[in-house]
Amino acid sequence: MDVEFNNLPEIKNEGLALDIDDTLSWTFGHWIGQMQKLFGNPENLSVEEIVLKYNRAQNVPYWQSEKAKAWRKNNIISNELQMKLPLIPDSRIFIDKISNVIPLVAYITTRPESVINGTKTWLKNNDFPTLPIICRPDGIPYEKGSEWKAKILEGLEQQVKGIVDDNPNLLNFLPSDYKGIIFLYNKYSVNSNLNAIPCKDWETVYEEVKNAFNGFTSNS
Numbered sequence: 001m002d003v004e005f006n007n008l009p010e011i012k013n014e015g016l017a018l019d020i021d022d023t024l025s026w027t028f029g030h031w032i033g034q035m036q037k038l039f040g041n042p043e044n045l046s047v048e049e050i051v052l053k054y055n056r057a058q059n060v061p062y063w064q065s066e067k068a069k070a071w072r073k074n075n076i077i078s079n080e081l082q083m084k085l086p087l088i089p090d091s092r093i094f095i096d097k098i099s100n101v102i103p104l105v106a107y108i109t110t111r112p113e114s115v116i117n118g119t120k121t122w123l124k125n126n127d128f129p130t131l132p133i134i135c136r137p138d139g140i141p142y143e144k145g146s147e148w149k150a151k152i153l154e155g156l157e158q159q160v161k162g163i164v165d166d167n168p169n170l171l172n173f174l175p176s177d178y179k180g181i182i183f184l185y186n187k188y189s190v191n192s193n194l195n196a197i198p199c200k201d202w203e204t205v206y207e208e209v210k211n212a213f214n215g216f217t218s219n220s
């Protein structure tokens with residue numbers, strides 16, 4: 001996959017990046033209730049159980065009909081929907097504390113560029129810091145989102161020292177010598193030789209960021 005770095009917003013500092021969906025906003029969780037009603041819940045799982053078991057709507061075997069895919073696709077490209085997503089309240093509390101340990105430098109999200117305005121509005125409405133937002137270019141399909149994001153992290157390794165992200169699939173696309181730290185939010189375990197730390201909640205993210213970056217000073 002070719003990833004364009006010339007068009008990225010400028011990252012001015014060294015520090016930590018943040019994912020948005022299911023890390024700051026309860027995106028998949030918000031969808032699940034609706035998808036269960038529309039497309040079924042044969043395993044009778046709670047919202048939390050679905051998140052833990054499948055991580056993404058695209059991994060839920062009984063939500064693969066054309067209708068379900070179309071529904072999902074429409075949501076992904078809706079600016080309207082991005083603005084209405086529920087906040088994960090602890091994210092708001094702990095990123096303030098984290099920013100005292102290491103600068104926050106960017107949002108890196110597999111959302112398409114076409115919803116950047118809805119995303120900016122949501123971040124502003126929820127009082128998140130204004131930082132560059134790196135979105136998946138419209139030319140890269142949703143299914144390639146993790147691969148794209150891994151390439152971005154690899155290319156920005158000198159500045160972006162790690163990311164808080166809920167998506168373990170990212171680890172499959174990072175090179176084995178990648179030095180950044182992946183703080184895997186809302187995960188209890190991780191199977192990878194990379195610097196990936198499972199963090200069951202935001203308080204754990206904060207503790208692990210302190211362990212990893214205490215006394216952090218930027219070289220730039």
Ligand SMILES: [Mg+2]
Nearest residue numbers: 019021022166
């Ligand atoms: Mg995410």
